[in-house]
Amino acid sequence: MMLKSKVDLGFFPTPFHKLDRLSERYEGYEIYIKRDDQTGLASGGNKTRKLEYLLFEAIVKGSDTIITSGAQQSNHCRQTAAACAQLGLECHLLLGGNEPKEYEGNLLLSKLLGAKIHFSGEQRKGEGENQLKAELEKKGKRCYVVPYGGSNLTGALGFVNAAKELKKQLIELNLQIDYLFFASSSGGMQAGLTLGNDLYELNSKLIPIRIDKEDFRGKALEHQVLSIVHEGYDQLKIDKKLSISSVALDHSYDSQGYGVVSDNELMAIDTLAKEEGILLDPVYTARAFYGMLDYLGKEKIPQGSKVLFWHTGGFPAIFSKLGKSS
DSSP, rough: OGGOOOOOOSSSSEEEEEOOHHHHSSTOOOOEEGGGGGGTTTTTTTHHHHHHHHHHHHHHTTTOOOEEEEEETTTTHHHOOOOOOOOOEEEEEESOOOOOSSSOOOHHHHHHHTTTTEOBTOSSSTTTHHHHHHHHHHHTEEEEOOOOOGGGGGOOOOOOOHHHHHHHHHHHHHHOHHHHEEEEEESHHHHHHHHHHHHHHOOOOHHHHHHOOSSSBBHHHHHHHHHHHHHHHHTTTOOOOOOOOGGOOOOTTOTTOOOOOOOHHHHHHHHHHHHHHHOOOTHHHHHHHHHHHHHTTTTTTTTTOHHHEOOOGGGHHHHHHHHOOO
């Protein structure tokens, strides 16, 4: 079965537990957290799940060189570099912006993990991957391109599998989650959880918080998500079709743009750190966590709901962005 076609890169299942102090603070709600910041690969993060499937495919195809892209503080790129180091693959990262004088946060870790880094100016979503691939193949490299954010059906299978993992944890606790909040930027996690929600009958309402207000390669991110979901329905033999409205993201919190740390993100980081001793990253999880707190504070979802925040990791970016924003 396609869900078994993967390499082992992380420590699973990741912890699932209740946020007791926050549940007291937001009276009327039970708040839980899924700790994908604890996957173990170079400080953890949700991309480990995608890379288990993507790099399995790369190895099966005989590739020896991996190419992927992102921002300089990309969690995806840092975890790709770590996975390549673990599997003995050469790693090339196309990162937006110009080379800084000092490497910090995820960028520093990507370098330490052995990645060959190429700075790509205003392009951070893989626009130059084909050119780099052609150059490397002329040198005899056998290249595999991991899509931006690891977001295609192969990568999304990591979160179909994650939904199965969560289902088992919920059964053991005799618990039903009503609302599931998470950050959505390139769409793969959202697509995988959408598929897994149906396949394993989680019966949870997914609330993806949009992180990047820019379109995804000229189209709204919802189109990317829907395309992956429908491909997944075909491959996994799920007899269902969705409309674009069924994979809608909440755009209420992305007005500052990608990677801009506002008072909202700082409040979210401060709250979870001081209430529960858990660190968020300033780009993805802080924005999504603030969105969840806003839902709860304004009672946008019914009192009595059981709510899950899926922590996607990324705290190394704190060491680059937080000190400069506070």
